[in-house]
Amino acid sequence: xxxxxxxxxxxxxxxxxxxxxxxxxxxxxxxxxxxxxxxxxxxxxxxxxxxxxxxxxxxxxxxxxxxxxxxxxxxxxxxxxxxxxxxxxxxxxxxxxxxxxxxxxxxxxxxxxxxxxxxxxxxxxxxxxxxxxxxxxxxxxxxxxxxxxxxxxxxxxxxxxxxxxxxxxxxxxxxxxxxxxxxxxxxxxxxxxxxxxxxxxxxxxxxxxxxxxxxxxxxxxxxxxxxxxxxxxxxxxxxxxxxxxxxxxxxxxxxxxxxxxxxxxxxxxxxxxxxxxxxxxxxxxxxxxxxxxxxxxxxxxxxxxxxxxxxxxxxxxxxxxxxxxxxxxxxxxxxxxxxxxxxxxxxxxxxxxxxxxxxxxxxxxxxxxxxxx
Numbered sequence: 001x002x003x004x005x006x007x008x009x010x011x012x013x014x015x016x017x018x019x020x021x022x023x024x025x026x027x028x029x030x031x032x033x034x035x036x037x038x039x040x041x042x043x044x045x046x047x048x049x050x051x052x053x054x055x056x057x058x059x060x061x062x063x064x065x066x067x068x069x070x071x072x073x074x075x076x077x078x079x080x081x082x083x084x085x086x087x088x089x090x091x092x093x094x095x096x097x098x099x100x101x102x103x104x105x106x107x108x109x110x111x112x113x114x115x116x117x118x119x120x121x122x123x124x125x126x127x128x129x130x131x132x133x134x135x136x137x138x139x140x141x142x143x144x145x146x147x148x149x150x151x152x153x154x155x156x157x158x159x160x161x162x163x164x165x166x167x168x169x170x171x172x173x174x175x176x177x178x179x180x181x182x183x184x185x186x187x188x189x190x191x192x193x194x195x196x197x198x199x200x201x202x203x204x205x206x207x208x209x210x211x212x213x214x215x216x217x218x219x220x221x222x223x224x225x226x227x228x229x230x231x232x233x234x235x236x237x238x239x240x241x242x243x244x245x246x247x248x249x250x251x252x253x254x255x256x257x258x259x260x261x262x263x264x265x266x267x268x269x270x271x272x273x274x275x276x277x278x279x280x281x282x283x284x285x286x287x288x289x290x291x292x293x294x295x296x297x298x299x300x301x302x303x304x305x306x307x308x309x310x311x312x313x314x315x316x317x318x319x320x321x322x323x324x325x326x327x328x329x330x331x332x333x334x335x336x337x338x339x340x341x342x343x344x345x346x347x348x349x350x351x352x353x354x355x356x357x358x359x360x361x362x363x364x365x366x367x368x369x370x371x372x373x
Contacts, residue, residue, distance in 0.1 A: 014250070033253075123174065264298075280360070319346075
């Protein structure tokens, strides 16, 4: 019974997701379709989780955390370094990869230096979401917009660069809210990472990213990583958070049902024929309800206002856990079980969402003109 209680306590988000799925099925009077699950994402997450567990096992994250602590002198500087790293990784390796890489690293650092938890976690997640907005391959909605509207790379950056600059200035300014409290003096631990272990980790990461970024069929890279981990250390499979995978499958099923509801489709159709401002606000609002990737798919069916859609769904990645799957992933990776931490995470997300959405809304005519040049 204790084991069952432990599983329920540790997987609150998973159980809440399954409950929401059940309620959505009852209210919408429809059954979930397994075809609504993006298995590419599930396989990507599984591979990345295995690689992350290997990095933890060989003490690579401990080693990297010590290097970051040595570079920083205050809790604020630690957060600033992680925020910059999250944005940079997300640009090139997607927001999900940035979250999967840096949240475990943040947990290792926090265990050593303590300090603020909820606000830095929220900022790292926000930085990953907005950093990924810069490049066509940084997140799924960008890749879809890039291909759907057949944008040139130059035209895409005309749209994405202003949002990136605005958002990162805002995020970096926000980090100054964190007190510049000196880090505690820590006993230096000599983490010895064997060169062969690092080479294996690097090879596993390259193989995984080749699948995530579609250079190689993902099924092949997933099989390769799985077989490698079986050979290297099969016990790492017990460390994978399967609750996260189930949670993501549940959310895909929820989004699949909601995205097919006539009420949502009819409402979106009417809104998108009004103005660029309404299109932008619709992107933000819809993202909070059905997530920004499905919101992108839905909006592009009824509008060619590329700039407003892009801004709406990327800014709309902030807010609810459902707004961007990276938000949900961050909460799961951080093992958030406390309602206080969850409420704080959401509050910080919504504060940044309101600030950024307001700034972009004021500059919307100029951003549309710049993106149309």
